[in-house]
Amino acid sequence: MTTATAADPTVIDPADIDPAVLRDDLDAYARALRAWLASEPVLDQWRGRHYPNTEERIADHGRFMGVLFRAGWNRYGWPESAGGLGGDERHRAIFYDALSAAGLPIPAPHLMLETLGPPVVHFAPELATAYLPAYLRGDEWWGQGFSEPEAGSDLASLRCRARREGDTYVLSGSKLWTSHGATSSRLVCLVRTGTPESRHRGLSMIMLDADTPGVTIRPIALASGENELAEVFFDDAVVPATNLVGDEGKGWAVAMYLLQWERAMYAWICAADALRRLRDLRGQVATRLAAGARLPDGSAARLGAVYEQIIALRSRSAATVRRLAAGDTVGPEASVDKVLLATVEISLFDLARDLLGAEFVLGATDEVAAWRNEWWFSRSATILGGSAEVQRTIIADHVLGLPKEAK
Amino acid sequence: MTSPATITAAPTAGASPAPAGLDDATAELLAGSLREVLAEGGDLTAALAELGWADVLADDPARATTLLFTEHGRALAHSRVLDDVLLAELAPALPAATAARALLYPLHSDHPADPRGPLTGLLLGPLDGITEVVVPTVLDTGATADEPDATGLAGLAGGVTLRILPAELVAAAAQPVRGFDTAAGWLTVSAAPVGPAGPATPAGDAWTRAVAAGRRALAAEITGGCEAALAIAVAHTSARVQYGRSIATFQAVRHRLAEAHVAVESLRSELTVAWGSAGHADGGAWAARLVKLRAGYAQAEVMRHAVQVCGAMGLSLESELHRFVARTAALDLLLGDHRALAEQLGTELLGGAELEPVVAI
Numbered sequence: 231m232t233t234a235t236a237a238d239p240t241v242i243d244p245a246d247i248d249p250a251v252l253r254d255d256l257d258a259y260a261r262a263l264r265a266w267l268a269s270e271p272v273l274d275q276w277r278g279r280h281y282p283n284t285e286e287r288i289a290d291h292g293r294f295m296g297v298l299f300r301a302g303w304n305r306y307g308w309p310e311s312a313g314g315l316g317g318d319e320r321h322r323a324i325f326y327d328a329l330s331a332a333g334l335p336i337p338a339p340h341l342m343l344e345t346l347g348p349p350v351v352h353f354a355p356e357l358a359t360a361y362l363p364a365y366l367r368g369d370e371w372w373g374q375g376f377s378e379p380e381a382g383s384d385l386a387s388l389r390c391r392a393r394r395e396g397d398t399y400v401l402s403g404s405k406l407w408t409s410h411g412a413t414s415s416r417l418v419c420l421v422r423t424g425t426p427e428s429r430h431r432g433l434s435m436i437m438l439d440a441d442t443p444g445v446t447i448r449p450i451a452l453a454s455g456e457n458e459l460a461e462v463f464f465d466d467a468v469v470p471a472t473n474l475v476g477d478e479g480k481g482w483a484v485a486m487y488l489l490q491w492e493r494a495m496y497a498w499i500c501a502a503d504a505l506r507r508l509r510d511l512r513g514q515v516a517t518r519l520a521a522g523a524r525l526p527d528g529s530a531a532r533l534g535a536v537y538e539q540i541i542a543l544r545s546r547s548a549a550t551v552r553r554l555a556a557g558d559t560v561g562p563e564a565s566v567d568k569v570l571l572a573t574v575e576i577s578l579f580d581l582a583r584d585l586l587g588a589e590f591v592l593g594a595t596d597e598v599a600a601w602r603n604e605w606w607f608s609r610s611a612t613i614l615g616g617s618a619e620v621q622r623t624i625i626a627d628h629v630l631g632l633p634k635e636a637k
Numbered sequence: 638m639t640s641p642a643t644i645t646a647a648p649t650a651g652a653s654p655a656p657a658g659l660d661d662a663t664a665e666l667l668a669g670s671l672r673e674v675l676a677e678g679g680d681l682t683a684a685l686a687e688l689g690w691a692d693v694l695a696d697d698p699a700r701a702t703t704l705l706f707t708e709h710g711r712a713l714a715h716s717r718v719l720d721d722v723l724l725a726e727l728a729p730a731l732p733a734a735t736a737a738r739a740l741l742y743p744l745h746s747d748h749p750a751d752p753r754g755p756l757t758g759l760l761l762g763p764l765d766g767i768t769e770v771v772v773p774t775v776l777d778t779g780a781t782a783d784e785p786d787a788t789g790l791a792g793l794a795g796g797v798t799l800r801i802l803p804a805e806l807v808a809a810a811a812q813p814v815r816g817f818d819t820a821a822g823w824l825t826v827s828a829a830p831v832g833p834a835g836p837a838t839p840a841g842d843a844w845t846r847a848v849a850a851g852r853r854a855l856a857a858e859i860t861g862g863c864e865a866a867l868a869i870a871v872a873h874t875s876a877r878v879q880y881g882r883s884i885a886t887f888q889a890v891r892h893r894l895a896e897a898h899v900a901v902e903s904l905r906s907e908l909t910v911a912w913g914s915a916g917h918a919d920g921g922a923w924a925a926r927l928v929k930l931r932a933g934y935a936q937a938e939v940m941r942h943a944v945q946v947c948g949a950m951g952l953s954l955e956s957e958l959h960r961f962v963a964r965t966a967a968l969d970l971l972l973g974d975h976r977a978l979a980e981q982l983g984t985e986l987l988g989g990a991e992l993e994p995v996v997a998i
Contacts (some may be wrong), residue, residue, distance in 0.1 A: 256998070323998045331994060509992050516987070531976065534983030537992060538930050544996035545906040551998060569899045619888075625898055626891035633875055636886045 280596035295368025313363025339371035375419035411460025412449035433481030562628035575611035658697035675712035710861025736768030755828035818963035846920030933975025936965035
């Protein structure tokens with residue numbers, strides 16, 4: 231790792247960089263980024279920082295994105311027409327990995343950006359031109375409205391309606407478990423434009439402003455006390471028809487396209503962050519050991535196993551990210567990445583819980599509170615974005631080709 | 638399918654030319670030939686020579702090795718090809734070979750036996766046709782140069798030294814393995830006398846590199862065994878009808894098979910990554926240990942699920958499944974089983990070892 235200082239003349243000032251060079255040379259991008267992350271003093275405020283609630287965390291992470299945007303780093307991997315500097319998924323993957331390696335969090339809005347950005351760029355380039363630059367600057371972020379009270383794992387049964395009226399769609403119904411829903415400026419929703427029986431054939435993807443009249447958003451407090459998710463109600467909310475992402479009736483195809491990033495790039499991001507948190511945990515445990523604490527039996531083996539699981543996840547998701555960058559379609563096999571990422575999340579935070587022991591249950595420090603919050607959130611790894619059961623069924627059906635489950 | 642460039646070395650940036658190596662079609666052809674050769678069950682070394690394997694290996698060591706050992710595992714073959722992998726890495730530290738050599742593997746992970754005591758270890762097969770046995774040894778921690786030293790190894794404490802023993806000396810102390818996997822043809826060596834002190838040469842990094850290469854090969858062999866066992870389980874559950882439908886339509890069965898698939902795929906990905914650092918001075922030891930750990934974990938996972946979904950058939954001698962259960966367990970043990978490796982790794986991490994990211998984009 232480069233440990234250059236601000237005074238070091240070898241450190242590249244982002245203002246002096248020709249973006250075309252870093253766009254075309256991944257290694258040069260990685261080197262310049264790491265040097266900057268290691269030397270830029272303003273970044274220290276985001277290292278080891280704790281927040282009283284989700285809203286303050288995401289707002290501060292938005293400010294962090296602003297810093298990264300002004301230096302150009304989070305613009306690589308996105309097209310120039312959408313506020314980016316060109317390049318592909320590999321730039322983004324290097325960016326997330328370099329942040330984690332430098333002890334920095336991956337800004338929370340980037341998670342939804344990785345899910346919603348690619349389909350908007352691909353299916354609605356004019357919406358990407360209009361709104362993505364502000365997203366990259368951290369001035370706004372978007373929520374993903376897929377699940378509904380009666381459509382969770384069975385997404386194709388969703389009922390939130392979009393009725394065509396002239397140049398608009400009129401939305402009625404509701405969405406549930408919308409990530410970052412309570413603080414988002416815009417929502418990207420999967421809605422029904424066909425008949426109620428049309429299943430996945432009658433769906434459309436649409437983007438709307440969160441402050442559209444007729445839209446009500448209520449945060450949902452998770453067991454941790456954090457408002458990570460929200461429910462959204464639509465009471466005849468009017469949305470311009472030009473806000474469709476993809477054609478009417480093609481929402482399922484857009485959703486399937488989106489899942490490639492939601493499963494694969496998200497897996498890479500989780501692996502990068504998991505390695506940072508394992509490093510944190512190791513440091514905290516070492517401090518406790520030095521103070522005479524004793525670890526539970528089997529701790530070393532579990533630590534070794536979790537570290538190896540993270541490397542396995544990195545191995546798999548790096549290959550998938552490279553396939554995405556090459557323009558390959560990543561199909562049902564992306565469920566393998568998702569299963570591995572959920573395994574890492576669950577085992578890492580269970581390990582943290584067990585190694586911290588009584589302190590996990592009783593401790594009041596910010597540090598321990600963060601582990602508790604993340605432990606709760608890690609439980610969602612086997613639920614959101616397609617539950618553990620859905621992923622295994624996809625693999626059984628479409629990868630192993632087993633006879634279909636009885637209905 | 639991506640280009641074979643993904644198999645070799647580090648990921649390439651931009652449009653650099655693909656390194657020379659096996660393309661998919663050639664690899665498929667070679668896999669077919671290997672399957673035929675392995676099914677015949679004759680002298681594998683001779684058959685490989687006839688195939689021109691040395692050239693294939695030189696052209697694309699990663700893909701060739703993975704191909705050979707995956708098929709070896711799938712075919713439940715027993716041979717001494719693993720010896721070739723380790724001996725090739727040890728060669729620079731040894732006097733030039735004048736006769737056929739075999740290797741004595743440590744019983745415990747990658748930690749060779751102490752030369753001051755009677756030697757123990759594992760052989761991959763009988764020593765017919767073998768003249769010399771290469772024996773890695775190490776003075777146990779705590780040994781110092783001040784202690785009485787009958788072996789002429791004073792000053793080498795902690796470092797691995799290689800000794801070459803006459804095959805008949807080792808053979809006299811060797812017994813066929815009568816354990817979990819009797820079909821592997823392995824022998825255990827217990828209490829072989831060190832005998833007339835042959836030359837003991839310091840192994841330097843060669844032992845570390847040999848272990849790393851061996852672990853990558855074993856990971857491929859375990860991959861082949863896991864794939865074969867999963868295929869048996871998929872075929873059995875798809876054909877077996879209960880309650881009027883094939884049991885592979887039951888979610889509990891389907892999900893176990895899906896988990897087995899995830900285990901195999903993660904092993905395959907990590908093996909590709911492990912080859913990326915094979916050219917490093919230490920032979921890519923860190924990543925090789927990780928993939929051996931993954932392979933051991935994968936065989937435990939795959940076999941647990943496969944045995945369950947095959948019902949009583951999975952426990953029978955009639956089904957082939959038990960052979961893969963036993964073989965992959967034996968391969969897990971060789972050069973470090975997954976539990977021991979996880980413990981060793983975790984202990985090092987607790988001791989302050991760097992949490993290497995291993996994988997780069």
